[in-house]
Amino acid sequence: MKSLKSIRTIMAGTMLAAAGLATLGTGPAMAQAVPDDLTTMPAVPTTFDPPKTAWGDPDLRGTWPIDNIASLPMQRPAQFGDRxxxxxxxxxxxxxxxxxxxxxxxxxxxxxTIGMGHWVESDASGRRTSLLVEPANGQLPAFTEKAQKLMAASRTSWTPNTEFNWLTDFDSWDRCISRGFPASMFPFRYNNGIRVFQAPGYVVIALEMLGSRVIPIVDKGEGQIPGEIEQWLGHSVGHWEGNQLVIETTNIKTGDSATTDPYARNGSPLNMATMGVPPFNVIPTSKQAKVVERLTMTGPDSIVYEATYSDPEVFTAPWTARLDWSRNDDYQFFEYACHEGNVQPRNYINASRAGREQAEGGESGGSK
Structure with missing residues (x-):
């Protein structure tokens, strides 16, 4: 069984070693030509003519794990400057x-044996410095004042010195509900499998970790739903622009009846290598949040995935991440059994309550 916390505990003793891999890059089948000017990012190639499905759509079907870019940081490390x-x-x-x-x-x-060699696998054949391509400085835009206040008041096991008294003191990923969106489309340390299925009028993106997306193909601008309906992975509709699949996602989860927070929080860090203070798994999401994804086949075994995120109540400007997907149909999906055996929320709560009682001069009461 994969308890989120137990996996985190296993990894804790080797996280510093893993941090040394934090800048590893993309796989060989999708390596993009490096320009002479290292401060420029070429446009996504569009010359490849992908095979077509029986009903005439570009055929994106296959297994596209992003484990080989799992250690590439979301934001550009300072030593790389503007490159x-x-x-x-x-x-x-x-x-x-x-x-x-x-x-x-x-x-x-x-x-x-199985250890960190299998948990954290990295490939160094890419030369990118970060996933972010816009803004050009490789940094997330500044947060709004409102977002900063929400983040400072957030509750998650990833935030140091958090006191735990009930399940609402944990984020959605701690509780095995969702990593949130668009975080679910970005790599993490493990369970990075992505599979694409297609049928007439639909594209399905199956995620190895917590969730799948069923995306209807509609005419551009159609397929919207009332704003009152919200989903952890949002409401996605797609359309084709030539051979490029464009997916627009709105109605992303903004609240949870179990918490007083006005916004939901992304359920996991956008990327472990970019965690700071506060950690990125507490970025709030407002009703104005929107994601535009573009999937472009650049070869028979490569897809360039771009996601442009805008939420004017949280970020002062939009941002875009570009990920290179490489086909690996031999990749095996493993059950992400997060709820099963996830005893750590109870342990966190019991330990936190006992610590408070001890500090107040009382006896440890444990579970109440």
């Missing part, structure tokens, strides 16, 4: 780190 790309010397250093990751994986296979 979208690594230098050849930096790339060589990244490759050396990746080789050590490969060695750990192979050693576990040889010893018939």
């Amino acid at each position: 979208f790309w690594l230098t050849e010397q930096e790339f060589a250093q990244r490759q050396e780190q990746a080789n050590r990751s490969d060695e750990a994986y192979q050693a576990e296979d040889e010893n018939d």
Whole structure:
């Protein structure tokens, strides 16, 4: 069973080692040509003519795991300045780190064991410095004053020194409900499988971790639903612009009857390598939140995925992330059994209550 907290506990002792892999890049089948000017990001190639389904749509079906970019940071580390790309010397250093990751994986296979070599797998064949491509500085736009106040008051197990007294003191991912949106489309340390299915009038994006998306294909501008209807992964409708699939998502979950917060919180960090204060899993979501995704096949085994996020009540400007997907139909999905055996919320609550009682001079009361 995969309890979120138990996995986090297993990983805790090796997180510092994993941090050394925090800048590993994209896979070989989807490597984008690196321009001479490392401060420029070329447009997404559109010259590839993808195969078509029996009903005539571009065929995106397949397994597209993003585990090989799981350590690429959301925001650009400061040492890379205004560069979208690594230098050849930096790339060589990244490759050396990746080789050590490969060695750990192979050693576990040889010893018939499973450890961090399998949990945190990285590939160094890409030269990107971050997932963000807009703003050009590689940093998320500033938060609004309202968003900053909500984030400061947020409750999640990822926030240091949080006191826990009930389930509402945990975010939606702590409670095995959802990573939120668009966070669910971004890589994490594990369970990064993505599968695309298609049928006439529909595209389905199945996620290995908490949820799948059923996306009807409609005429542009159609398929909207009343704003009162909200979903953890939002309401998505798609249309084709040539060979490019465009998905517009609104009606993203903004509130939870179990909490007094006016906004829902993203259920997990956008990317562990970018966690700061406050952590990114407490970014609020307002009713104005909207995501526009574009999926473009750039070769038989490669898709460029772009997501542009706007929420004027939270961010002072929109931002865009670009991810390179590589086909791997041999990738195995594993059950993300998060609810089963997830005893840690109770443990957090009991420990927090006991600590408060001890501080007040009373006896530990445990569960109440």
